[in-house]
Amino acid sequence: MSNSTQSQTKADASEQPQQQQKPQVLEEDDEFEDFPVEDWPQEEAEQTAGSAANGGNEHLWEESWDDDDAAEDFSKQLREELKKVEASH
């Protein structure tokens, strides 16, 4: 592995075959990289041109997620169990 990113001002830098920029593949994911451009208009931040202005009309968050599906496995088993206990009382 090259230690090139650490080797500031290496006098013989030209002799190094390659300046390897990313030796830490594992952690790279966690670093907030510098943006390649300094500034951009808000339009370029929007997902699609149509959904501009109010942060996009796309539905990004679920506020109601309670599960009322009685046929779902967990609910079904729970109901059986509660019934069973009730019957035995």
Next chain:
Amino acid sequence: MAGQAPILDEFLGGLAVQIQNRDGAKLQDFLQIEPPLSDAYQRMIQELRERYPAGPQSDSGLLQRCEALVPRTKGGSSWTAFPTFMKLYFTFLRDVNTDNLLDTYNQLKGLLNQCVLALGDSQMGVIVLPTVLYLSKVLAKLAMGLDRRPELIAHILRMEGAMDNDESIEKVTLVEQSANVVREAFIKCLTDRTGTPGPQGKPEGKRVGIYLMANLCLKLLFQCGKLRNAEQMFASISAQSPPLAHFPASQRVTYLYYLGRYLFSNNLFYPALIALQAAYDQCHRQAISQRHLILAYLIPCNIIMGRFPSRKLLQRPEASGLTDKFEQLCRLIVRGDYIAFREYLSPSSPAAEWFARKGILLTLRNRCEIMVWRSFCRKVFIHGGFHGDLQAPAQRGPPPYLYLEKLTIATRWLQSQHGQTQRSNGVNNATSKFHFYGSQIIPESTDPDFGGLDGSETPTAQQLLEKYGDYLAPDGFFDGGGHWQDNMPGQLIDGNPGADYDAFELNPYAEATEDGPDADKQSLLMDEVESILASLLTQGLMRGYLTHRNPRFAIPGSRVRGALPTGFPNIWETIFAREREDDSVPGWVRPPPPGALGAGGGRVVNLSGARPVGVQ
């Protein structure tokens, strides 16, 4: 000056022009230090080594030449920090030895330090701002690189460690040292008094560098885990910075990302949500990697406040890698299986490592379990509660309620379900059994050290010796007089550990009841269920009241809306209604509302510090 090195001459001449023009960007362009350096720099380094070899004499010669760069005022040069910085720059180029990266680091830090001093000049300082930023970035990159690959300097540290072994001094890592230097530069930018300073001002002079330096400093502080050191930075920004909106998008987004993470780690979820949502909304749509990182914190922020990411959001390219982790978490919260939830975020779970690396594991574990319990109670109410007599006339008949015993039954059932899967997986853990120690709702000990406590028999001396032999029967001990005594192998120093402890109560939860052990174990679980429900009610995540004698959860006033929506209100709406009253985000300077800057009218003037005229 005949005989002077031509390249160095040329270089100094070029520098002088840039300083005269006050062109900071070009000046920075001259002051390269990062390899690969072009041919011209190589030749200049060669010249420096020949003309000014290391030594005090040539160093002062160099300094003299650098002093000529700075415009002279009547009282001599006013910007003395700059020539010293330039001299350091030349000696850095001349002397740097990248075989010793620790030395390189220290030299670079010294160079940056001097440049920050030059930045402090009220007239000329702003010229070196781009250079300070450049050097800071190089230093940060080196420090973070060494932090990730400590083996590159381990041998050097070992050599120095032999001389400096004082454990009582807190070790300051290279990354933290760098953050400290960068913070100095940040302060110089923030406190620049040119133009209109403060929150009403525009980014001019050195203030254009406020967020560039702050972002770099925050990156370093996050890397070295010293988030607390950022607090003062955010406070000074709140007090002195122009509005963030006046700065370029890249700086805004980066800053809001770090600010959001900082607020998140301080459990300020709503301000964090605002900051991270703004970072996400303003981030360039093609900056996938940055959007990905913002989402990695924006999503848990929302989950904790009761709002889950939609399919649409999770299908976006920047959500790749996040989808399965968070989807599963949300599924478990909805299902109400608190044991599966705990398992998902337990140290042995593969997902936990990822959550931990992001620094959100403990927060999610601590903050989301209450939502799981709400779902669980809700389901038990749906399938086992009394939903009210819809035929009865208003004001008649009892309100909908749930016997808490149903919850304890469901809890035991859930435990037995998990016990079965564990047993079938070869884990011998009778989870649905009553526990003598600790919580009744948690099927296994939180700490493996306490794992054996539920064993019904007292361990034999032999078992104890096997497990704790190094403590019970060590090779020797100090007697009362402080003299070392050898011990026979296997000899118990303090006598037989199997002694009778009946006289002592070892169970911190023990409470003698007259109804015998069976009633005891029921009431212990009931106590816990009651306390969980009380917590849900206090937080507004469930609505109604509890009765303690004949334990029930009752939902009054549900005739219009129905028992479920009344007793189990929407979490997001509940929390949002509470939090929205204050949508200020500490650390985020926003422009004063329109009109507030008008000519006095309607402007609030704080007179708390004012004194009556004439009072001394």
